[in-house]
Amino acid sequence: MAFPLDFWDIGLWVAITAIVLIITSELLTPFYGRTSMVIDRGRIRLAALTMGIAFLVFVAIRAATIIISM
Numbered sequence: 001m002a003f004p005l006d007f008w009d010i011g012l013w014v015a016i017t018a019i020v021l022i023i024t025s026e027l028l029t030p031f032y033g034r035t036s037m038v039i040d041r042g043r044i045r046l047a048a049l050t051m052g053i054a055f056l057v058f059v060a061i062r063a064a065t066i067i068i069s070m
Contacts, residue, residue, distance in 0.1 A: 011058030018051035 005013075025044035 015055040018048050021048035
């Protein structure tokens with residue numbers, strides 16, 4: 001049984017996740033409706049940055065495979 005997602009699909013998922021995380025970190029207030037629950041924007045931003053770097057790695061690998069196959 002073949003895995004239904006290929007390398008590029010996973011890279012696209014990582015890119016969408018990074019975009020959603022960075023938008024969330026910018027739009028959230030420090031308090032999400034409750035005064036007892038503080039959302040750490042720094043952690044969300046760090047996760048978005050990590051996912052963005054992962055996407056750039058996916059793109060670099062994809063570009064390298066295209067260049068090598070020529």
